[in-house]
Amino acid sequence: MSPGALLSARDLRVGFATEGGQLQAVDGVSFDLAAGEVLAIVGESGSGKSVTAQTILGLTRSPNARIEGSVQLGGVELLDASDSALRQVRGERIGMVFQDPMTSFNPVYRLGSQIVEAIRAHRGDVSKAEGRARAVELLDSVGIPDAERRVDDYPHEFSGGMRQRAMIAMALALEPEVLIADEPTTALDVTIQAQVLRLLERLNRERGVATILITHDLGVVAEVADRVMVMYAGRVVEEGTLDEIFYDPQHPYTWGLLGSLTRLDRPRPKRLPQISGAPPSLLSLPPGCSFRARCPHEFAKCAEMPPLEARLPDAPSHCDRCWLSPERKRELRQVEGQIGLGAPAR
Amino acid sequence: MTGGGEPLVEVTDLVKHFPIKKGLLIDREVDQVRAVDGVSFSVPRGQTLGLVGESGSGKSTVCRAMLQLLAPTSGSVRFEGQEIAGLSRRQLRPLRREMQMIFQDPYASLNPRKRVGQIVGDPLRLQGVASGAELRKQVRELLDRVGLAAEHYDRYPHEFSGGQRQRIGIARAIALKPKLVVADEPVSALDVSIQAQIVNLLDDLQDELGLTYVFVAHDIGVVRHISDRIAVMHHGKIVEQGSADQVCERPSDDYTKKLLAAVPVPDPRESRERRAAAGNV
Numbered sequence: 001m002s003p004g005a006l007l008s009a010r011d012l013r014v015g016f017a018t019e020g021g022q023l024q025a026v027d028g029v030s031f032d033l034a035a036g037e038v039l040a041i042v043g044e045s046g047s048g049k050s051v052t053a054q055t056i057l058g059l060t061r062s063p064n065a066r067i068e069g070s071v072q073l074g075g076v077e078l079l080d081a082s083d084s085a086l087r088q089v090r091g092e093r094i095g096m097v098f099q100d101p102m103t104s105f106n107p108v109y110r111l112g113s114q115i116v117e118a119i120r121a122h123r124g125d126v127s128k129a130e131g132r133a134r135a136v137e138l139l140d141s142v143g144i145p146d147a148e149r150r151v152d153d154y155p156h157e158f159s160g161g162m163r164q165r166a167m168i169a170m171a172l173a174l175e176p177e178v179l180i181a182d183e184p185t186t187a188l189d190v191t192i193q194a195q196v197l198r199l200l201e202r203l204n205r206e207r208g209v210a211t212i213l214i215t216h217d218l219g220v221v222a223e224v225a226d227r228v229m230v231m232y233a234g235r236v237v238e239e240g241t242l243d244e245i246f247y248d249p250q251h252p253y254t255w256g257l258l259g260s261l262t263r264l265d266r267p268r269p270k271r272l273p274q275i276s277g278a279p280p281s282l283l284s285l286p287p288g289c290s291f292r293a294r295c296p297h298e299f300a301k302c303a304e305m306p307p308l309e310a311r312l313p314d315a316p317s318h319c320d321r322c323w324l325s326p327e328r329k330r331e332l333r334q335v336e337g338q339i340g341l342g343a344p345a346r
Numbered sequence: 347m348t349g350g351g352e353p354l355v356e357v358t359d360l361v362k363h364f365p366i367k368k369g370l371l372i373d374r375e376v377d378q379v380r381a382v383d384g385v386s387f388s389v390p391r392g393q394t395l396g397l398v399g400e401s402g403s404g405k406s407t408v409c410r411a412m413l414q415l416l417a418p419t420s421g422s423v424r425f426e427g428q429e430i431a432g433l434s435r436r437q438l439r440p441l442r443r444e445m446q447m448i449f450q451d452p453y454a455s456l457n458p459r460k461r462v463g464q465i466v467g468d469p470l471r472l473q474g475v476a477s478g479a480e481l482r483k484q485v486r487e488l489l490d491r492v493g494l495a496a497e498h499y500d501r502y503p504h505e506f507s508g509g510q511r512q513r514i515g516i517a518r519a520i521a522l523k524p525k526l527v528v529a530d531e532p533v534s535a536l537d538v539s540i541q542a543q544i545v546n547l548l549d550d551l552q553d554e555l556g557l558t559y560v561f562v563a564h565d566i567g568v569v570r571h572i573s574d575r576i577a578v579m580h581h582g583k584i585v586e587q588g589s590a591d592q593v594c595e596r597p598s599d600d601y602t603k604k605l606l607a608a609v610p611v612p613d614p615r616e617s618r619e620r621r622a623a624a625g626n627v
Contacts, residue, residue: 044537189564190605191604191605192400194607197610201621217610219611223610223621243615246613246614260539261567262568264567264570264595265611265616268570268571268590269571272546273542274543275539275542275543
């Protein structure tokens, strides 16, 4: 664990025994999250991004799951923590926001009482009245108008965006040091998404909440992240600072993701650049680079799995999993045009 | 961008209100949801109209009322000059061949108990276009055209990924060689790397088959890419329409501006500048 890291994962591996065989959902993920930092984990369905996040909180524990590696919060191991110790961590030290605001609340209890319950589960000395006052304050802080009255609403009386903000309010009720947000804006309209992103940004800035943001949307990433980890088929294929990933992307999968973005501020291309094929089945991963079947630049060496390592001399924190030399990558990106957003190569 | 000749579809003052009813034995209408409240647009042959708006803005209801899948409350829908609002099911049946729909959720819009060949072949069979060996041949051609393999013919929908399922839905929609295809959020349930594939497929099919599209989505970037014209919906009304570039680059309506401003910019530097500017206001 590097100094200054609040939450760190080392070689995290999560496998599930399924009817179809052993499925390696997460295969050797490592990261450090510093206080006040926003780390975005980007990937498509099946990339392992959500399983990574859920495993941190012990939510993937089950008889058919095999979890290996290490996840430490402030130096304390979470992977082999007891259930009761984990309950102390959840909510209290790590808050979590899920994708679907429709199903994350219990529909038969008032929103306020659910927030009060979350507080009192950890702080037995907080009275119901105090808890309610705190719930009002929290709802108000995430921008719910007329929070004093709305605290007694049921979840269905809130709109999707309000419910997601209430979810964030609940996740923050105990002032955790870490917030894990799994696709927090995917189910929301763009104008509401913008509000939720502003809220996450403000919480990060004002309270220094370290955040893991899981998303498939690079637009969202560009707005809030400090660092980015790109996952594919259970592995990290590239990681770096926000600017490194957007302006000097090294992995062809990252190029594909950046290239397939539609941009309102650019003339539209005749065809959208696309990544051909589909992600491989995790049950029958071919040896070598897992992206090679879809990669236009595949060559003999790709039959061997490239390690995740820094390949650029002047960017030690920018790592990728591709055998192509940095010079060759630069050439290929030129050919492919817009990738790397046309920023000057540095 | 006006295009010569008569439009393929012309919608005038389309209204769809849903009654809100109360009462135990006798339903009393107490109010109405004005889902679509006076919408007019026309789509020239071979072109694409993009409908954008947030959830609840009435985009899907416009599509369904236009195709007479929902009876409009009032207003006119002309297809090749013929008024189709208010036609009976029997009168509509021959027209159904000409107007097809692609749905949002590729998991819910394919019958899980039917094989792919049957799903794609059903429109051909029901409209009496083909049967037997000829039907199978045509279905294989359709699967090939949308990028699926002939061996997928006998598989079930659950064996496919989201993107492949959407291809099945597209094959079904183009089976009868329709003139108009209405696509309601056809890519929003798909992964980013797959979205571009489907958008490009729709583009190619339009060129090959001369299709006219009404393309509904909340993702303005995708809509702008595929559309010739864009109509922006808000609270059941079209607040602005114009050429795709005009609406995206020089919006005149306040709501359109707000919508465009909320779209995240996938460019960290620009995003920072934009936020800094917004913070200073």
